[in-house]
Amino acid sequence: IGRSIIGVRENEYTAAAYTVGPSRTKLMAFALAGGIAGLGGALLGGLVQNIPYTERLFQIGDSLRLVSMVVIGGLGTLMGPVIGAMWVVGLPAFWPDNDLVPLFTSSIGLLVLLLYFPGGLIQIAYAARDAVLRLAEARLGEAPIERMATPPAAAFMNRTEPPSLTGPALEVTDVSVTFGGLRAVDEASIVAQPGEVVGLIGTNGAGKSTLMNAIGGFAPSEGTVRIMGKDASTVSPANRARLGLGRTFQAARLFPDLTVRETVQVALEARGRTGLLSTAFFLPSATRSERSKRSDAEDLISFLGLGRYADAFVADLSTGTRRIVELTGLLALDARILCLDEPTAGIAQR
Secondary structure, three states: OHHHHHHHHHOHHHHHHOOOOHHHHHHHHHHHHHHHHHHHHHHHHHHOOOOOOOOOOOOHHHHHHHHHHHHHHOOOOOHHHHHHHHHHHHHHHHOOOOOOHHHHHOHHHHHHHHHHOOOOHHHHHHHHHHHHHHHHHHHHOOOOOOOOOOOOHHHOOOOOOOOOOOOOOEEEEEEEEEEOOEEEEEEEEEEEOOOOOOOOOOOOOOOHHHHHHHHHOOOOOEEEEEEOOEEOOOOOHHHHHHOOEEEOOOOOOOOOOOEHHHHHHHHHHHHOOOOHHHHHOOOHHHHHHHHHHHHHHHHHHHHOOOHHHOOOEHHHOOHHHHHHHHHHHHHHHOOOEEEOOOOOOOOOOO
């Protein structure tokens, strides 16, 4: 659940291409946050039974202090808010008579941290950890890259053969895309039979990526798109991915704040999602599903020779390595139709 939420926050297009619906995920995150806030209010109601009108229980400064704790500590981390609370609340408690402490815990301190450490105080700890790991890697030498000789079982989601098609795997008929008064794609048609490779060639700005976005449902379009024999013209991008459409993007941005392993695990959500309650309460079904996804991700990463990058953040990878990670996601998705937008751009021959 958490990986999907971060994925939608980082890149809605790639999340949708991995069958994670952005709207559904945002609604779930909003409901979860609202539920926690409501639970806190219910508990507070049992402790504070009546509040005098003249007494303001919630001051504006309290809200600002809470936001400062999270921002100063580090957004999107578990330890960040704890460190931020120690900074904002702990420093004034240790030095109550020091007039400079409030400056470091509010205005000037917040400004300096945002300028030099956008990730918060936790970023300093991460930087120190990465420096130690790089030093250890330099001393131990680079480990040989191990690749599987054959594709792992994790590369195939469906254990049975897909139903035979009587028609094309992908059929695009008279698709048009208009941006304002500009006709970017004008009644384009494509037919791809099962096992067939179809190339789309054109100059820069010809509308190749726009057409692929229209096929994937990422751009509003006219015309008909049929995926594996089913009409997907009005289907969302996430549901088109569930029908078997795999999509790579020209920029290969993926999810900058996720590691390579976590990115592949987001793509593995297509194999089976765990419910919010089962994940929150660590039920056996959620534990088994998480263990299976982690094992499959390890196999796919090893097959593509990405073992040394498994715990590296996508933001720290080169363009070529991100391309390979993106292709690993397609293997995890087990897509029947691959729409590849310049998949080898930036990949060196090594």
